[in-house]
Amino acid sequence: MTTTDRRDFLRVLSGATIAAAALPQSIGRALALPANRRTGTIRDIEHIVILTQENRGFDHYFGSLRGVRGFGDPRPAFLPSGKSVWHQPNGNSEVLPFHPTAPNLGAQFMVGTEHGWTKGHAAWNGGKYDQWIPNKGIQTMAYLTRVDIPFHYALADAFTICDAYHCSVMGPTDPNRYYMWTGWVGNDGQGGGPVISNAEVGYDWPTFPERLQNAGVSWKIYQDVGTGLDANGYWGWTDNPYIGNYGDNSLLYFHQYQNAAPGTPLYEKAKTGTNILHGGTLFDRLRGDVASNSLPQVSWIAAPEAYSEHSNWPTNYGAWYISQVLDALTSNPEVWSKTALFINYDENDGLFDHIIPPYPPQSADQGQSTVDASNEIFQGSASYPTAKNPVGPYGLGTRVPMLVVSPWSKGGYVCSQVFDHTSLIQFIEKRFGPHHPGLIETQIPAWRRAVCGDLTSAFNFARPDATVVALPSTSGYAPLAADIASATRYPDYVPVVPANQTMPTQEPGQRPARPLPYELYVDGDADFPQRSFNIGFRNTGDAGACFHVRSGNTSAGPWTYTVEAGKSLSDTWNVASNPNGEYDLSVYGPNGFLRAFKGGIGAGRANLDVDSRYDDAGIKLTVTNRGVAACTVNIVNSYTNEAITHWLDRGQSVSKNWLLRTSHGWYDLVIHVNTDQGFQQRLAGHIETGRDSASDPGIGIV
Numbered sequence: 001m002t003t004t005d006r007r008d009f010l011r012v013l014s015g016a017t018i019a020a021a022a023l024p025q026s027i028g029r030a031l032a033l034p035a036n037r038r039t040g041t042i043r044d045i046e047h048i049v050i051l052t053q054e055n056r057g058f059d060h061y062f063g064s065l066r067g068v069r070g071f072g073d074p075r076p077a078f079l080p081s082g083k084s085v086w087h088q089p090n091g092n093s094e095v096l097p098f099h100p101t102a103p104n105l106g107a108q109f110m111v112g113t114e115h116g117w118t119k120g121h122a123a124w125n126g127g128k129y130d131q132w133i134p135n136k137g138i139q140t141m142a143y144l145t146r147v148d149i150p151f152h153y154a155l156a157d158a159f160t161i162c163d164a165y166h167c168s169v170m171g172p173t174d175p176n177r178y179y180m181w182t183g184w185v186g187n188d189g190q191g192g193g194p195v196i197s198n199a200e201v202g203y204d205w206p207t208f209p210e211r212l213q214n215a216g217v218s219w220k221i222y223q224d225v226g227t228g229l230d231a232n233g234y235w236g237w238t239d240n241p242y243i244g245n246y247g248d249n250s251l252l253y254f255h256q257y258q259n260a261a262p263g264t265p266l267y268e269k270a271k272t273g274t275n276i277l278h279g280g281t282l283f284d285r286l287r288g289d290v291a292s293n294s295l296p297q298v299s300w301i302a303a304p305e306a307y308s309e310h311s312n313w314p315t316n317y318g319a320w321y322i323s324q325v326l327d328a329l330t331s332n333p334e335v336w337s338k339t340a341l342f343i344n345y346d347e348n349d350g351l352f353d354h355i356i357p358p359y360p361p362q363s364a365d366q367g368q369s370t371v372d373a374s375n376e377i378f379q380g381s382a383s384y385p386t387a388k389n390p391v392g393p394y395g396l397g398t399r400v401p402m403l404v405v406s407p408w409s410k411g412g413y414v415c416s417q418v419f420d421h422t423s424l425i426q427f428i429e430k431r432f433g434p435h436h437p438g439l440i441e442t443q444i445p446a447w448r449r450a451v452c453g454d455l456t457s458a459f460n461f462a463r464p465d466a467t468v469v470a471l472p473s474t475s476g477y478a479p480l481a482a483d484i485a486s487a488t489r490y491p492d493y494v495p496v497v498p499a500n501q502t503m504p505t506q507e508p509g510q511r512p513a514r515p516l517p518y519e520l521y522v523d524g525d526a527d528f529p530q531r532s533f534n535i536g537f538r539n540t541g542d543a544g545a546c547f548h549v550r551s552g553n554t555s556a557g558p559w560t561y562t563v564e565a566g567k568s569l570s571d572t573w574n575v576a577s578n579p580n581g582e583y584d585l586s587v588y589g590p591n592g593f594l595r596a597f598k599g600g601i602g603a604g605r606a607n608l609d610v611d612s613r614y615d616d617a618g619i620k621l622t623v624t625n626r627g628v629a630a631c632t633v634n635i636v637n638s639y640t641n642e643a644i645t646h647w648l649d650r651g652q653s654v655s656k657n658w659l660l661r662t663s664h665g666w667y668d669l670v671i672h673v674n675t676d677q678g679f680q681q682r683l684a685g686h687i688e689t690g691r692d693s694a695s696d697p698g699i700g701i702v
Contacts, residue, residue, distance in 0.1 A: 034337070034407070034464070035337055035406075035407030035408050035464040036337045036338045036407070037464070039461075040461055040462045041461050041462075042430060042431050042456060042459070042461055043431070044338065044408070044461060045338060045339070045340050045406075045408075045431055046297065046338035046339070047295045047296070047297060047298075047299070047335065047338055047339040047340070048297065048298045048299070048339075048340050048342070048427065048428055048431065049295075049299045049300075049301065049325075049329065049339060049340070049341045049342070050180075050298075050299065050300045050301065050341075050342045050344070050424055051300075051301040051303075051322065051325055051341065051342070051343050051344075052177070052180065052248070052300070052301075052302070052344050052345065052346050053303065053308055053309045053318055053322075053343065053344070053345050053346070054173065054246070054248070054308040054309050054310035054345065054346055054347075054349070055112070055115065055173070055308075055309065055310045055311055055345065055346070055347055055348065055349030055351075056309055056315075056345045056348065056349065056351065056400060056401060057348035057349070057351035057352065057353045057398055057399065057400060058070075058163065058165075058348075058353050058355075058398075058399035058400055058401055059071065059097065059143060059351075059352060059353045059354055059399070060142065060143050060144065060348070060351040060352070060353070061143075061144060061149065061152060061401050062152075062153075062156065062161065062163070062401060063097065063143050063354075063504065063506065064143070064145045064146065064504060064505070064506050064507055065146070065153060065156055065161070065506070065507060066506070066507035066508065066509045066510070066511055066700060067414055067507075067509060067510045067511030067513075067694075067695035067696075067699060067700070068156075068161060068163040068414050068511075068695065068699070069163045069164070069355065069416065069591075069592060069696070069699065070163075070506050070699070071086075071097065071143075071354075071503065071504045071505065071506045072505070072506030072698075072699040072700035072701065073354065073592070073699060074592075074668070074684075074696070074698035074699065074701070075588070075592055075594045075668075075684055075698075076354055077129065077354075077356055077548070077550060077586070077588060078550065078552060078586070079128075079129070079130050080128075080130070080555065082552075084354070085129055085130075085354050085356070086354055086503060088130065088132045088133050088140075088141065088352065089130055089131075089133065090133040090134075090138065094501075095133050095138050095141050095497055095501070096141065096501045096502065096503055096504075097141045097142075097143050097352070097503070097504050098141055098142060098143070098495070098497055098498055098501060098504075099142070099143060099144075099145065099504065100142050100493075100495030100496075101495070101496070101498070102493055102495070105144055105147075105148040105149075105315075106144070106148045106149050106150075106314060106315045106316040106319070106477075107314045107316050108314060108493045109312045109313060109314060109490040109491070109492060109493050110139075110142070110311060110312065110492070110493050110495065111139055111311060111312065111492035111493060111494045111495075112310070112311025112312055112349055112350070112492075113136045113137055113139050113140050113311065113349055113350030113351060114135060114136050114137065114350045115136075115171070115172050115347060115348065115349050115350040116171060116172055116197065117169075117170065117171040117172070117175075117196040117197060117384075117389055117390075118388060118389060118390060119135040119136065119350075120135075120170040120171055120350070120397075121170055121390050121392050122134075122135045122390075123135040123136055123140075123350075124170055124392075126366075126392075126558075127356060127359065127548065127557075127558040127560065128558065129356050132352050136350040136351075136352070137350075138497050139494065139495055140350055140351055140352045141352050141497070142351070142495045143504065144315065146507070148315070149315050149319065150472055151319035151322070151323065151471065151472055151474050151477070152315070152319060152401075152403075154471050154472055155322075155343070155403050155405060155471065156403060156412070157412045157511075158410060158412060158471060159403060159404060159405045159406070159409050159410055159411075159412070159413075160403070160404040160405075160409040160410075160411070160412075160413040160414070160415055160458050160459075160514070161401070161402070161403055161404075161413075161414055161415070162402040162403075162404065162414075162415045162416075162417075162419055162455075162458060163399070163414055163415075163416055164355070164399065164415075164416045164417060164418045164419065164590060164591065165344065165399065165400060165401070165402035165419040165420070165423075166357050166358070166395065166396040166397055166398065166399050166400065166418070166419070166420045166452075167345070167346060167347045167348060167395070167396070167397035167398060167399075167400050167420065167421065168180070168394070168395045168396065168397060168420045168421040168422060168448075169185065169196070169347070169394050169395045169397050170357075170392075170393070170394070170395055170397045170398070171196050171197070171347070171394075171397070172197060172198050172347060173198060173248070173250075173346050173347055174195065174197070174198045174199075174200060174250050174253065175195055175196055175197070175198075175394075176346045176347045176397065176421060177248065177250035177346055177421075178195060178203075178250060179395075179420070179421045179422055180346070180421035180422070180424060180425070181207050181208055181209065181250060181251055181300075182205060182206065182207045182208055182441075182443055183208065183422055183425055183441040183442075183443035183444035183445075184375075184394075184443045184444065184445060185394065186203060186205050187375045187376070187394070187443075187445065188375060189381065190204075190205060191203050191204035191205030192204055192205070193205060194378060194381060194384075194394075195383075196378060196384055196389060196394070197384070199383070200235075200247075200253045201253075202253060202254070202255050202258065203253060203254050203255065204254065204255050204256070205254075205443070206443070207251055207254060207256075207257075208425050208428075208441050209251065209266075209269070209270065209298075210256070210266070211438065211439055211441060212297075212298055212428075212432075212439070213265050213266075213269075214438060215432070215436035215437065215438050215439045216436060217297050217298060217428075217432050217436055217439065218296040218297045218298070219269055219296050219297065219298040219299065219300075220269045220270075220289075220296045220298075220299050220300075221249050221251065221269060221270045221273070221299070221300050221301075221302065222273065222285060222286050222299060222300070222301045222302070223236060223244075223245035223249055223273040223274075223301070223302040224236070224243050224244055224245060224273050224274045224275065224276055224282055224304055225244070225245075225272070225273045225274070225275045226238040226240070226243045226244025226245065226277075226304070227240075227243075227244065227277075229245075229249070229252060229271045229272070229273070230258070230271075231258070234247065235247050235249065235252040235253070236248075236249060236252070236273075236302070237305075238305075239487065240487040241304060241305035241306040241313070241487060241489060242304055242305075242306045242307075242479065242483075242484050242487060243276055243277060243304055244304050244305070245273070245302040245303070245304065246302065246303065246304055246305040246308050246310070248302040248303070248308065248346070249270065249300075249302045251270050252270065252271065257270050257271065269296075273285065282303075282304070282307075282321075282324070283324050283325070283327075283328050286301070286325065286328045286329075287328045287331060290328055290329060290331055290332045290335050291331065291332055293332070293334070293335060295329075295335055295339070297432065298428055298432075301325060303318075303321050306479060307320070307321035308321075309345070310349070311349050312489075312490070312492055314477075316474070316477035317477065317478070317479055319474045319477050320474045320475075320477035320478045322343060322474075323471070323473075323474040323477075325341070326341070326405065326471075329341060336407070337407055339406060339407075340404070340405075340406040340408070340409070340459070341404075341405040341406060342402065342403075342404060342405075342424060342427075342455070343401075343402070343403040343405060344400065344401065344402045344403075344421070344424075345400040345401050345402075346400075346421075347397060347398070347400065348397065348398040348399070348400050351398075353398045353399045355399050356548050356558075356588070357395065357396040357397060357398060357399065358396050358418060358451050358546030358548070358560070358562070359393040359395065359396060359546070359560055360373030360376045360377065360393050360447050360546075360560065360562060361373070361559070361560050361561075361562075362377050362391070362392065362393065366559055366560065367549070367559040367560040367561050367562075367571075368561050368562075368569050368571060369447060369560075369561070369562035369563075370450075370562060370563055370564045370567040370568075370569055371446050371447050371450045371544070371562060371564050372446055372447065373445070373446075373447035373562065375445050375447075376393055376394055376395075376445050376447045376448065377391070377392070377393055377394075378391060378392060378393070378394055379391055395420065396418075396420050396451070396452075397420075402419065404455070404458040404459070406459070407464055408459040408460055408461050408464045408465075409458055409459050409460075409465075410464065410465040411465035411512055412511050412512065413458075413511065413512045413513060413514050413692075414511050414512070414513050414514070414695050415457055415458040415513070415514040415516075416513065416514075416516060416590065416591040416592075417453040417457045417458075417514075417516050417517065417518075417543065417590070417591075418451055418452055418453060418545075418546070418590050419452050419453050419455055420448065420452045422441075422444045422448055422449075422452055423452050423453055423454055423455045424455065425441045425444060426441075426444070426449070426452070426453070426454035426455065427454050427455040427456065429441065429454070430454050430456055447562060450544035450562060450564045450565075451544050451545070451546050451562060453517070453543055457514050457515065457516060457517065458514060460514075460692075505700075506699060506700040507700055508700045508701070509700060510664075510694045510695045510696075510697060510699075511694070511695050512692055512693075512694060512695075513664075513692065513693045513694055513695045514692065515688055515689065515690050515691055515692060515693065516543075516590075516591060516686075516688050517541050517542035517543035517565075517688070518541045518543060518545060518589075518590055518591060518593070518688055519539070519540045519541035519542075519614065519688060520537075520538070520539055520540075520541060520545055520563075520589055520590075520593055520685070521536075521537075521538040521539075521540065521612065522535060522536070522537055522538075522547065522587045522589070522593075522595040523535070523536045523538075523595075523610070523611070523612075524585070524595065524597040524610070524681070525609070526583070526599060526601055526607055527572075527601075528601050528602075528607060531574070531575060531576035531581055531601050532572050532573060532574050532575060532576070532601075533572070533573045533575055533583045533585065533597065533601070534570060534571070534572050534573075535549070535570060535571055535572075535573070535585065535587065535597070536568065536569075536570040537561050537563045537568060537569050537570065537587075538563070538568040539563040539564065539565055539566065539567055539568065540566070541565055541688070542565050543565055544562060544563065544564045544565055545562070545563055545589055545590055545593075546560060546561070546562045546563075546589075546590075547560070547561040547562075547563070547587050547588065547589050548560055548587070548588045548589075549561065549585060549586070549587050549588075550585070550586050550588070551584060551585055552584035552585070552586060552598070553578065553579075553582055553583070553584040554578060554584075559571070573585065575600075575601055576601075580600050580602055581600050581601035581602045581605075582598075582599070582600040582601075582678065583597060583598065583599060583600065583601070584597075584598045585597050585598075589685070591685065591686055592666075592684065592685055592686065592696050592698075593684070593685040593686075594682060594683070594684040594685065595681075595682070595683055595684075596680070596681065596682040597681055598678065598679065598680045598681070599676065599678060599679040599680070599681075600676075600678055600679075604675070604676070605627075605676050605678075605679070606627055606631060606673040606675055606676035606679040607625075607626045607627040607628075608623055608624065608625060608626065608627070608633065608671070608673065608679070608681070609623070609624040609626050610622075610623050610671060610681055610683070611623075611624075612683060614687050615687075616687075616689045617657070617659050617660070617661065618657055618658045618659040618660040618661075618665075618667070618687065619657075619658050619660065619667050619669075619683075619687060620655060620656070620657045620658070621635065621655065621656055621658065621669065621683075622653055622654070622655040623635070623646075623648070623653060623654050623655075623671065624648075624651070624652070624653040625648035625649065625650055625651065625652055625653070626651070627650065627675075628650060629650065629675060630647065630648060630649045630650060631647075631648055631673045631674055631675040631676075632645060632646070632647050632648070632673065632674040632675075633645070633646050633647075633648055633654065633671065633672070633673055634671070634672045634673070634674070635656070635669055635670070635671050635672075636669070636670050637658055637667055637668060637669050638668045638670070638698070639660070639663040639666050639667060639668050639697055639698065640658070640659075640660070640662060640663055640667075642658065644656055660687060663697055664693045664694035664697070665686050665687040665688070665689065665693050666685075666686050666696055666697055666698070667683065667684060667685065667686075667687070668682070668683075668684040668698060669682065669683045669684070670682050671683075
């Protein structure tokens with residue numbers, strides 16, 4: 001192993017200790033200052049900083065956090081067993097999410113899990129989502145809590161957390177970072193693509209930083225050079241985990257960067273960095289640029305392995321590293337008042353998350369899309385033959401954490417719009433594109449742009465929160481001096497499933513929620529003469545949405561439907577071959593949206609038409625009896641404890657406006673009918689008004 005000498009080590013440690021000791025005071029002082037409000041728009045941001053860490057899933061980190069869609073989600077998808085997706089099959093048994101028993105979990109070197117393309121798609125299993133344990137191992141279900149990672153939870157409580165942010169690919173680090181830096185993985189087969197592994201053999205398609213350069217937008221990669229940012233130095237990936245960039249500057253796997261000469265923009269901005277083997281600290285360049293008011297308009301940060309939060313490295317080390325970045329950015333209040341910091345994770349390391357990610361259909365019998373999704377389906381290539389690399393969608397991948405830290409995102413909000421790594425490019429486009437022609441990344445596929453937002457919904461530029469917050473110190477989280485000096489690695493900690501398994505609980509209570517651009521309608525129609533069930537999908541909102549449809553009484557499916565803003569589509573399920581003509585179809589959409597249809601087509605079965613309409617005050621339901629006999633309809637809203645019972649003769653209707661002010665726009669309505677015990681419809685979700693609201697009140701209820 002490469003080691004530092006004692007003098008270099010003491011220099012590194014001294015700078016780190018001083019910075020950490022000053023952290024709470026400096027951040028508290030900076031966050032007390034108001035945001036730059038020159039225009040009250042996104043133009044007030046002058047610096048975008050992206051810190052992408054490694055390999056953590058959303059439920060793994062934040063499943064127990066108050067007010068996010070975690071372990072207390074009242075509307076999880078269900079497996080063929082009839083149990084929720086948290087009950088992952090393990091042979092004849094099952095594994096639930098479990099909290100490891102080792103002390104001080106934030107300091108543990110927890111074992112990693114399988115996270116390649118092949119086993120990732122096998123776990124996803126065509127959307128059935130029931131093969132995680134055979135392909136990832138039981139450790140996939142391990143999770144942490146506030147006690148284990150208090151700094152991360154404090155960041156979420158102080159700023160804004162995104163609970164629908166997904167990695168881009170059902171695969172490893174490099175493909176996900178290619179989506180983040182280029183918009184895709186060479187999906188068209190040009191320039192060495194498509195790339196679904198960490199092959200790192202050299203590629204030639206354009207990158208987004210090159211667009212920034214050509215458009216005149218300043219940018220830089222902050223990293224340590226380790227033993228070199230070239231092939232001889234393994235592009236910053238070193239045996240010493242406390243230096244270098246862990247190979248996470250994936251721009252260096254492109255020939256245009258590899259061949260860049262000193263003095264050229266690609267070299268100076270992507271192939272330089274600190275060199276703590278020869279003096280200074282990991283943050284000297286960042287601190288210097290902040291102090292001199294020369295922080296670029298767009299920056300990316302790549303941490304050394306030990307601080308990346310990758311499996312087998314403590315989350316404490318990552319918390320310490322994040323705190324140093326925050327300390328550097330807030331050391332100049334004028335700069336911080338104009339800066340947005342995004343803290344995200346490149347992929348999930350195979351760690352389980354319960355939200356089935358949006359993905360495009362591979363064929364007509366697997367769903368539909370109003371936008372062309374053909375270039376989002378991997379069809380195999382010479383480099384990746386399908387015998388070992390299954391055909392399937394590139395993504396979206398599993399949910400991963402995203403924290404939006406800025407003067408415009410304070411207040412402990414949750415933002416539940418669907419995002420992925422290309423959303424970062426879209427945010428940069430949104431900020432700098434209008435004044436810098438050519439800054440639109442044409443490589444982001446149309447399907448992905450339709451489904452993934454641009455992250456602006458995580459901010460309030462017009463009325464930024466004035467909350468003053470203080471974050472806990474991480475001065476005790478830095479690696480031990482002796483470990484840094486000797487480049488020490490530790491063996492894996494392998495958690496064990498407890499003998500008595502129970503579902504974890506989530507912190508009770510709500511948190512403020514950002515307004516979202518969704519207005520979605522899904523209507524079900526039982527066609528008795530044709531012995532079929534029809535579902536219509538209609539999107540009257542301002543953002544595209546992907547719906548996931550599952551059958552509860554057959555092995556068919558699941559199916560996926562992508563509907564762009566302002567468009568609609570429909571599909572038909574033939575239920576004649578089902579026992580008694582029964583149907584049981586559930587439709588899942590963004591932000592807890594659910595429509596569930598259960599019943600049958602035959603003599604004596606209920607046939608109700610349910611029409612829904614939204615307004616700012618609530619949801620209006622009109623239920624019409626289309627059956628051959630009279631019936632009594634019962635409707636209950638579990639969020640307001642309100643219910644109605646109404647007798648309907650054949651052809652009669654009943655309408656009711658369900659006011660949702662007390663539930664902050666959330667509804668969960670269940671419809672039953674007295675003449676058919678097998679009939680049930682459920683409508684749940686949130687009505688958007690363009691104003692801040694609150695998180696789902698059904699989350700975290702014990």
